[in-house]
Amino acid sequence: MNFEKIFSQPPEAEANAPGRVNLLGEHTDYNDGFVLPTAIPQRTTVQLGFSADGQHHFYSEDLDEQVNILESNKTPSGFASYIFGCIELLKKEGYAIPPLSLYVKSTVPIGVGLSSSAALEVATLKGLRELLHLPINDVEIAQLGQQAEIQYAGLNCGIMDQMASSLADTDSMLFLDTRTLERSVIPFPEGAEILVIDSGVHHELAAGSGYNQRRAECEEAARRLGVKALRDITNPQAAEPLPELLRRRARHVITEDNRVLEAAQGVSAKRFGELMNASHTSQRDDYEVSVPAVDTLVAMLQKTSGVFGARLTGGGFGGACVALVATGQGRGIATKVLEQFNQAGYTGRILVPPKDL
Numbered sequence: 001m002n003f004e005k006i007f008s009q010p011p012e013a014e015a016n017a018p019g020r021v022n023l024l025g026e027h028t029d030y031n032d033g034f035v036l037p038t039a040i041p042q043r044t045t046v047q048l049g050f051s052a053d054g055q056h057h058f059y060s061e062d063l064d065e066q067v068n069i070l071e072s073n074k075t076p077s078g079f080a081s082y083i084f085g086c087i088e089l090l091k092k093e094g095y096a097i098p099p100l101s102l103y104v105k106s107t108v109p110i111g112v113g114l115s116s117s118a119a120l121e122v123a124t125l126k127g128l129r130e131l132l133h134l135p136i137n138d139v140e141i142a143q144l145g146q147q148a149e150i151q152y153a154g155l156n157c158g159i160m161d162q163m164a165s166s167l168a169d170t171d172s173m174l175f176l177d178t179r180t181l182e183r184s185v186i187p188f189p190e191g192a193e194i195l196v197i198d199s200g201v202h203h204e205l206a207a208g209s210g211y212n213q214r215r216a217e218c219e220e221a222a223r224r225l226g227v228k229a230l231r232d233i234t235n236p237q238a239a240e241p242l243p244e245l246l247r248r249r250a251r252h253v254i255t256e257d258n259r260v261l262e263a264a265q266g267v268s269a270k271r272f273g274e275l276m277n278a279s280h281t282s283q284r285d286d287y288e289v290s291v292p293a294v295d296t297l298v299a300m301l302q303k304t305s306g307v308f309g310a311r312l313t314g315g316g317f318g319g320a321c322v323a324l325v326a327t328g329q330g331r332g333i334a335t336k337v338l339e340q341f342n343q344a345g346y347t348g349r350i351l352v353p354p355k356d357l
Helices: 003-007 079-092 116-132 138-153 160-167 210-225 244-264 269-287 292-302 330-343
Strands: 013-024 034-050 056-060 065-069 100-106 173-177 183-186 192-198 307-312 320-326 349-352
Touching: 003 034, 003 056, 003 100, 013 116, 013 160, 013 192, 013 244, 013 269, 013 320, 034 116, 034 160, 034 244, 034 349, 056 079, 065 079, 079 100, 079 116, 079 138, 100 116, 116 138, 116 160, 138 160, 160 173, 192 292, 192 330, 210 244, 244 269, 269 292, 269 307, 269 320, 292 307, 292 320, 292 330, 320 330, 330 349
Parallel strands: 056 100
Antiparallel strands: 013 034, 034 100, 034 173, 056 065, 173 183, 192 320, 192 349, 307 320
16 A cells, blocks of 8 residues: 555655654653653654645554545544644644645554654654744754644643654764753764564553653652752652652663763763663662562563563553663674573563664
8 A cells, every 4th residue: 555545646755754762861751851862763754735625534554554534623532643733733833725635654663662652743743844844943843742742632742852853863872951952963882783572462652641740740759859850859868858769760761861972071881781770670669660570670681691671662561671781792682582481471672783674
């Protein structure tokens, strides 16, 4: 199936954007903190054309699902909500958006914490920029994508995913201050590469999950500590007066920001791995966003020769693990660990490095 078969006309514009994996800085972006993601090879591609019947038509190749929208006041569900949100936000910015036909195909895995939604938002916005010659830059695209996710998909997310999808590449890490959006490109630690494995536990971060609840807890902790956001505190001891639950949430964010800042200075692969291990422990114990399958997979990775460190990546409650491993050993390590993991009754799979795209 392709655009022409679905819409009986060739596309007039095309754009794509990658998923991302976050190496350090989990749940810090909505606390105005620091993050260290990189793009993954898997990408989402959007093809666009003009619709002749006054309706928007969105088709997902991967879901084999088409959504037709006539009225602009009701947000559709599923994949279409992200696209619809991007269009509506551009309208609010004063841009005239005609009825469109839009075809989506993606190799970014859904539900594993690699930002398939951000890749869809950024690809959609870049496609709209090309099709309609819109004067918006890559940072503005990230900001619009974030607001589409918040206002139309119901996830009160930070800016990291969209910034990574819009600006990052697979050859380096993107160090980002999510308050100022100041950023720099940082090389991977010498002698190391990235390995990403899906735990097989699908995660769902939309409204109703623990994600929005964690954000609310952080905001309450910041309010009680008298700061704009937890990023303004650098010493975890400052969180000690808080009630136990808020203390643990704040402690994770404060120590996680410190880990990102240390890694961004340039550290050895060994030290970077130690920071990743500490990040996972903090997510598991203080932030409580891990699950048994992920903890099992992380522990297996951490015990394997050639692995510098491993942790849960993404919003949590399932999804993927990221490991920093010795260069050239990623697939061998993954095969060994997955055999052990799947024998324990799980169904993991290698995501990065991908077998094929």
